[in-house]
Amino acid sequence: MSIISSDIDQAVQILLTDELVAIPTETVYGLAGNAFSEVAINKIFAMKERPHFNPLIVHIHSVEQLDAIVSDVPPKAKLLADKFWPGPLTLVLQKRDKVPDLVTGAKDTVAVRIPNHPVALALLKKLPFPLAAPSANPFGSISPTKAIHVKQYFEGQLKLVLEGGDCENGIESTIIGFENGKPILYRHGSISLEDIIAVVGDVKVQNKKEIAPDAPGMLERHYAPNTKTVLVDDVALYLVKTGATNVGAITFETSSKPNNVIYLETLSPDGDLKEAAANLYSALHYLDSLTLDIIVAERFPDYGLGRSINDRLERATKGK
Numbered sequence: 559m560s561i562i563s564s565d566i567d568q569a570v571q572i573l574l575t576d577e578l579v580a581i582p583t584e585t586v587y588g589l590a591g592n593a594f595s596e597v598a599i600n601k602i603f604a605m606k607e608r609p610h611f612n613p614l615i616v617h618i619h620s621v622e623q624l625d626a627i628v629s630d631v632p633p634k635a636k637l638l639a640d641k642f643w644p645g646p647l648t649l650v651l652q653k654r655d656k657v658p659d660l661v662t663g664a665k666d667t668v669a670v671r672i673p674n675h676p677v678a679l680a681l682l683k684k685l686p687f688p689l690a691a692p693s694a695n696p697f698g699s700i701s702p703t704k705a706i707h708v709k710q711y712f713e714g715q716l717k718l719v720l721e722g723g724d725c726e727n728g729i730e731s732t733i734i735g736f737e738n739g740k741p742i743l744y745r746h747g748s749i750s751l752e753d754i755i756a757v758v759g760d761v762k763v764q765n766k767k768e769i770a771p772d773a774p775g776m777l778e779r780h781y782a783p784n785t786k787t788v789l790v791d792d793v794a795l796y797l798v799k800t801g802a803t804n805v806g807a808i809t810f811e812t813s814s815k816p817n818n819v820i821y822l823e824t825l826s827p828d829g830d831l832k833e834a835a836a837n838l839y840s841a842l843h844y845l846d847s848l849t850l851d852i853i854v855a856e857r858f859p860d861y862g863l864g865r866s867i868n869d870r871l872e873r874a875t876k877g878k
Contacts, residue, residue, distance in 0.1 A: 582722020
């Protein structure tokens with residue numbers, strides 16, 4: 559049985575034996591294990607049924623820990639770390655040999671971040687190693703933003719889900735890599751592209767790669783409900799054209815329920831993109847738990863965090 563608990567010391571003891579614990583972060587819950595242990599890392603891939611070519615993110619509690627993991631920090635990476643750490647920013651940097659190739663998808667770079675969550679930081683400070691922690695969900699499924707989401711996914715497989723409340727940001731970290739010192743955005747996330755550009759100037763966007771991805775979240779289909787899901791510009795118009803019934807809908811700020819929509823999830827009645835991002839996965843989990851024929855999601859304004867939300871919804875609708 560998976561136990562939801564706030565006992566950090568219990569989590570430490572489990573992790574010291576190369577077992578796994580689900581941990582809260584400000585983005586989503588992560589499935590965590592010793593980043594230096596191939597035994598623990600193999601358990602992460604097995605439990606998630608995640609392909610080994612897809613890299614993991616290593617979580618640390620301070621910039622001082624970076625030196626044990628990476629061999630070089632470009633100047634623009636330092637600028638971003640100074641601005642956004644602790645926080646939902648992942649940097650892809652040249653790795654040291656100590657980091658197992660299993661963690662990095664056999665690449666010579668490693669994805670690393672400092673989470674901005676008191677429980678995660680308290681846990682990391684009690685451990686003699688960093689944690690590899692991809693999202694705590696089966697590969698390709700909706701990411702978890704509540705402890706109960708993780709328990710429902712891994713009941714009977716996971717000893718402990720460390721309670722940390724609802725995740726504040728609600729979507730994953732923004733991932734930035736570097737090529738000849740120049741920043742590349744590998745994944746849209748909880749820090750907008752505009753906010754990254756404000757710190758380092760021009761940023762190349764390269765966020766889709768099916769073969770040997772440079773970072774998590776680059777695959778075409780990801781973050782997906784089991785229920786068929788579509789992304790449209792206008793929910794009501796789509797329903798008129800298709801005649802779809804038994805529908806669940808996700809909208810930004812529209813609270814009037816179109817005909818044939820049984821359940822409506824409005825992510826931010828006040829039109830706040832940060833609030834909408836925080837509510838996205840919870841809404842998808844809820845609608846996916848119902849016996850709906852289809853989930854119809856409204857496309858968000860394509861700027862700021864709206865761009866990150868659209869990225870998640872686009873990947874959630876692929877291949878269904």
